[in-house]
Structure formats: C-alpha cells, structure tokens
Amino acid sequence: MKTLIAAGVTALALLSPSTQAQEPVRLGFMDPLSGTFASVGTSGYTLLQFAVDYFYNSKGGILGGRMIEIVPLDNKQSPTETQLQFRRAVSEELRFIIQGNSSAVANTLNQTITRHNRRNEGQEILQINYAAVDPILTNEECSFWHFRFDAHAIMKLEILTDFIAMNEELESVYIIGQDYSFGQVVADNTIRLLGEKRPDIEIVGNEFHPIGQVKDFTPYVTKIASSGAGAVITGNFGADMVSLARSIIDSGLDIPIYTFYAAYDGITATLGADGKDRIRLIHTDRANPVLSEARSEFNRAYKAAHPNFDVTQSRLVNALMMLVQAMEQAQSDDPYEVALQLEDMRFTNLGGEELWMRGEDHQLIQPLFISKHTDEGIEFDADNSGFGLFTEYAVSGADTALETSCRMRRPRR
C-alpha cells in the first residue's frame, strides 16, 4: 500500500509541470496612475488589461498556454519617479515596459533602458512606447530597444498643416502650448510647415504656458481674441486642454481649434454641445465610422465590461497585438528575439488598417486621421455624452512616412 501511495505521489510530481499553470508573460505598464494626469494613465491601463483578457487570456494564453500579466508601475508622469519604478521593474524581472504618457518620461526611460541593456546583457528590457511623440525618440536618440506605436509629432503636424492649408479662408493662426519638449516641437514645426505650405497665413501668436500649472486660461484667451486669430493650434492634453477649450468657448470666440488630444476621459463630455464642429484633432484611430466588424465588436465588448470607459487609445491594442505576434513568431519572450521579429513587421489591425514597423528607426508607419468633435454620425461616442469623433480626413500610412536621421546601434549577440 505504501509503495502504491509513493508511486502515486511520484506520478503526481512528474505530472505537475504540465498540469500546473505555466509562468505568465509579465508586461510592465508604466504610466501615471495617481496624481494630476492619472485619468489618462488609468484609461490606458484599463484598456490594456481588457485587451489582454479579451484576445489572449480568455483563449488559453500565448506561447502555448502562458497567460499575460500586466504589472502596473505608477510613475506619476514624473521622470524622477520613472527611475524608481524602473528599478522596481528590474528587481521584479520585467522584460517589457509599455509606456506612453509624456515625452519627458519616454526620453528618460529610453536613456535608462539603453544604459541598463548595455550593462546587463541577457537581462535586457524592451520599451514599448504607445503614445510619446517627441520625434527624437525615433531620430537622434533612437534605440534598438525602443519601439514607437504612435506617429511622432512632426508626422502628425505634416498631416494637420496639410489639412489647415486646405482652408482657403484662413488668414491667421495662434499657437499655444505647454512649455516642454512636445509643446516646443509643435510650435516650431507648425511655424515651419505652415510657412512652406501657406506663407500667406500669419502666425499671430506663439505662446507657452507651464504644464499643469495654469488655473484659468481666460487671460490667454483674451490675447488670442485681441490678436484676431482665425484658428488656434495646440498640443495641450489633460486638464490643460479642457480648460483652454472651455475658456475659448466661454469667451464667445468662434474659431476652429486644432488639437492632438481633445477627446475622451471626460474632455468630450465637458466640451459637449459648445464645442461641436469647432474642435478637430489629429490621431491614429478612425473613431467613427468604424469600418470593420472586429473593431466594432471589440468596442462593444469593452463598453459592456467598462461602461464608463471608451476605447481611447487603440494604438495600445495595436502595440499589444504586434508584441504578441512577435513573441509567437520568435517562440520566446526574450526581448532581443522579440525585437528582431518586431522589426519590419507588417500587421493588419482590428480596424483593417495596414501597419508597418519600420526597421530603420522602430517607428510605426500607420494611417492618420483628422476628426471633429460632433454628435452627428457617431456610433461610438465618448464619455457616454452622445458626442464623439467623426473622421473627416484620412491619410494612408505610406503618405505619413518621413525620413529619419536615426543611426541605430545594434547590439551583437
């Protein structure tokens, strides 16, 4: 009898590796989950968590049955906190860090990861950047260990200024932005590109304000109004975006506002009917009308699971799906192998759009869209407000590609 039990125990012990759950694939998600900018980070985290469950964990995982686990790393959108969270990621042996908000953070992370990877061969970390759009990340400061899934600021500005240039009646614009790298890039390049495309449009203002510090934008709007500007261009996000738009609307100034981030996370609801047909934004996602059934289904499933959230950043889903495909192709979750697979990957996303991860600089080439804030023709609204984004202008991926100055240092193995 004893031997029988012993045999049974041995058999169980032998069986256990295959019956027990396998080690999960752990992905770090580093974004502000508390503090002033928490709403953007939280909405990204919720979406990523949902997408992981929806596409993979509910269908038996990846790499032959391994689940994906998202590890939140709250960096409060501060470069200092980012360093601390990075150390945490290292000690928890995370090999992938998904990060988006703030180019300042992304630049810090890029440098930190590049240095870490050079010194710690075999324990490299891969940076999946889904939203930081400072051009230098895929130009001067490009790194083998960094992949960008958003279009960078100049790519977006090329399209946005094309669109603005089509408005024959426009005579002058006012540029206002947050005083940091991205705001500066927007201002400098808008002036340059509009100068090339429509030299007759006058830049009547170029203003910077401290990021997240302005209580009331009315004084700025007074200046905009008295400058006689025919349109406003801004790269503001979060509370700075809402306050600016609200102040413009409240002052009775009836001019178009061209933006990057004026939607979702309460912004659409707050702008409401007052902002209708006045606010346009350049983005990577065709929000309405959605052209593919798979994407519509995903949107509906997400809304059913999280009634108070929207699919705000579909590029996060693109990043996840491409990352998983790279892991499957490499049959590994080793960052180096995965990076090799990601390079030059061509991928059709949920919306049926063609994406290409350019190997030269790790910049995703994808279609770009300009949409307006409206309540007409909106199937998927934002903030349950009835208002949402309706796409007016679409540009194919190939037409958004710009040359890069990247000279990548490739690690040798």
Next chain:
Amino acid sequence: MSEVFIFATLNGLVTGLLLFMLASGLTLIFSMMGVLNFAHASFYMLGAYFAYTISGVIGFWGGLLFAPLIVGAIGAIVERYGLRRVHASGHVAELVFTFGLAFLIEELVQFFWGRDTKNYQSPEIFDFALFSLFGQEFSAYRGFMIFIAIAIFAGLYVVLTRSRVGIIIQAAISHPNTVANLGHNVPFIFMCVFGTGTALAGIAGVIAGPVLTTFPGMATVLGSIVFIIVVIGGLGSLPGALIASLLVGLLQSYAIASDVGMPELLTLLGISFDRNHPLNDLWTLNLPQIAPVLPYLLLVLVLIFKPTGLMGNREE
C-alpha cells in the same frame, strides 16, 4: 491695447477674488489655531465634486446651497475628531496631519468619482454675455463669481468686526483662556471656525468647478498659490488676504497679457546675443512664460522686505 488691458484687469479680478475665497478661510483658520491647513485646497476640490453630484440631481442652485454645507460639516468633523486630538502633540503634528489629509482626500475623490474630468457646467441662466467689449464677451457667470466673492468678503468682515460672534471669535484668537473663563466654549468656537473656513473653500469649489474644470488635480493646482497669498497678505489678516489675492491675480493676468521679455529688454540696452549662446533660453525668456512664477517671486520679495506680510501684525 486698451481692450487687452481692460480684459486683463477683469480676468485678474476674477482669479484674484476666487483665490480670496480660498485664502479667507485659510487665514481665518490660521489666525485661530496657529496652524496652516495643508488640506484647505482639498476642501475646495470636495466642494466642486459634491456640487457636481448634487447639481445632477437638483440643479446648480441646490449644489451651491448644499455642497458648502456638506464640506463645512466634514471640516467640522475633521477638527472635532482629528485636529483637536492631534493638537495636544503640538503644531508639527497638526501640520503633518493636514498634509496627510490632503493626500487622503485626493485619493478618496478619485476612488468615488473616478479620475477623469467631470462634466460640471454652469447653470443655463448664466449662458449669456454680460457685456461685450471690442468683440470679446465677458460671461455672466464670471460676473456672478465676482459678486459672490465680494459678498463673502463683506459678510465675513461685518461678522468679524461688528457682531457679537465676531468679538468672541477675535477674543478667542488672542486670549483663549480668558474667553473660556467667561463661560464660552472655546473648542466649540474653534470647530465652528474650522467648519466655516472649509465651507468657504467649498463655495469656491462650487463656483470655480465649471470654469476651471473639475478634475482630481484641481486641489494641487491651487494649493500652493493659496499659501503664498496668505503669507504675502500677512498670516491671519482678512484684508491682507484680499489685497494679496487681487495682487497675485492681477499680476499674473497682466504678465500673461504683456508681450515683453528679455529680447525687448536687451534691445533696449543695446545688447545682443548669439542664438547659440549657452544661456539662449534665458535671453529669449518673456514675461508671459514666467507669469505663473511671479507670485513666488513676490513672496520672496515680501519675506525679505516685510516678513510679517503686507497687513500682518504678528510679531514673534
């Protein structure tokens, strides 16, 4: 140019008076308890969020009435069961207590209301332009903000200087033991003052929420500036707080409206620098860019030349 000046003045006035609503409560609490309430701006945030929720049910005016009452009640409870116990351990403990409270309230707000911006709008009856100058509108709601702030100052001033309650409060500030010996319940007075102070912050939140947007960072944005105002005005001085608020509001507004900076100054002095100069950022700095820093500069100047603040009479 005159249009910019007029609107900059009006904008400065609105901002200044809004800051005063916060600063008045803070300075009142300070003069009474001798402790800076770091959580003061958090009560302002609570005011906005309560008003947002209440206005969804019974409209804006209900929010304006009930939200400050709720915030005031919370403030009173905090004083009665929190601050009063901590008081025994001295000022540092009180300071740390309110510091922690600020974080707690911010997290609680995010827990209950979420992290996104709330769609809290001003009432429809104010959806018109009070007047229009040079093609720019001054909304009726801003006029309403000015009215409320002035009413609060007048009301507080009269109560504190002309009424019996005010006399007792003033006496309790300077001679708490004597007042207690006269049969007044000093701890109760303290609780009421703390409640009133936080309720004032609540009113500021109710009124500012629709204009400055209601989001979890709203306390942080205003928090530090309110302390600066209280210090500039003189700790514990109500008129000082009013003057300092208007000063800070107007200073920022004029700075933003102006179009001068280092380049103009350098041209005036006949100096020019190369664009590649290592301090290029400094030479191209302009006044609108540094506008939000000016109050801090003012604080430094006041502390150097009149450490008691503009109207302060506290000599340690």
